[in-house]
Amino acid sequence: MEQLKRKIREHGSVLSEQVLKVDAFLNHQVDPQLMRQIGQEFARRFRDQEIDKVITLETSGIAPALMTALELDVPLVFARKHRSLTLTDDLLTARVYSFTKQVESTVAISASHLAAGERILIVDDFLANGQAALGLAAIVRQAGARLVGIGIVIEKSFQPGRRALEEQGYRVESLARIASLAGSQVSFVE
Template structure:
């Protein structure tokens, strides 16, 4: 998506050779028009997969996942990172490290919202090492649901996440791939 690349160049900042801050685009502020374009693109790439639900992890993945679910006409389920007082006690849970947050958290999905009849499309904002993605994939496997594939807004292809998931046979579709952040410069694939 050329428009997304342009916005990354204009509105993101490089914090290190591994970290790109995209708060003005997808992580803190959201452009609804651009987000809906992302949803249409993901829906087009997975149109023939018989998706029954879109799934993501809170919170930055929710806008793109919502747009995709809306276009596909299916529900959106998101893994929570924090248990609330009214949360369902019967959940699938996995402990996952977060590259950008620098900590380990639990992600959980109520068993009520996943079944063996579901064919899921996993949408996320960024993939770096893929730890959170692998955690959600474990939850999907526990539920008996099928993973149709993954849509990633920005893949940092210089990190192993997307590559290792593809090596496992998972269809990973990224809207933008960043090959390097070295020397304070964004290099796209």
Template sequence: MDILKERILEQASVLSSDVLRLDSILNHQVDPALTMEMGHEFAKRFADEKITKVLTIESSGIPVAFAVAYVLGVPLVFARRKKTLIADPEAYFERVPSFTKGMVTDIMVSKQFLTSEDKVLFIDDIIANGDAARGLIKIIERSGAHLVGMGIVLEKSFQAGSRTLREQGVRVESLVNVTSLNDGQIQFD
């Protein structure tokens, strides 16, 4: 997606050789038109998969996942990072480290919203080391649902996350692939 690459070059900032700030595009402010374009692109790439649910992790993945679910006409389910007083005690839980948050959190999905009948498309904003993705994939596996693939807005291919998922047989589709952030420069594949 050339428009996404242009927006990243214009608005993102490189914080280190491992961290790219996308606050004005994905992580704090959301451009609805660009987000819907991303949703259409992912829906097109996975059109033949007979998806029944789109799944993401709160919070930054929600806007794009919503756009994909809307275009596909299926429900969006998101894994919560915080347990609430009314949380389903029968939920699937997984403890995952977060690269950008620098901490370990629990993610949970209610068993009510993820079943063995589901064909799931997992959408997320960024993949770095893939720890959160692997945690959510474990939840999908425990539910008996079928993971048809993973759509990532921005893949940091210089980190191991997407590579290890592909090696495990997961179909990973990225809208943009960043190969380096060295010297404060964003390099795309």
């Protein structure tokens, strides 16, 4: 997606050969026009899958996932990383390691929000090692639902996430695939 690549080049910041900071438009300050385009693109790529719900992790995945759900005219459900007073019973959970935050946490979705047989699309902001998507996929399986695809805004293709997901048989669609962050430069997979 050329608009996204342009935004990454102009406003992204390479912090190391492993970390790209995109908080100017994706995961701190959000560019709503770009999110609309991202939602439209994911909807175009997955429209043939007859999706019932979009799921993501809080918080950075919410904006692109919401716009995708809006375009597909389906609900969005996000997995919570922190317990709350209202999220207590009948939970679907998975342990997820965050590459960016370097912590493992338990994520949860209320079982009442995912039903057996539903067709689910995961949308997330980044793909590095694939742990977030694999955790969400485990929750989808617990519900008896069917994961029909995974939409990633920015994939770090030099890390093993895509391979891990594809080895499980999942369809992965990434809007920007980064080949390298070496030399403080963003290089895309073409």
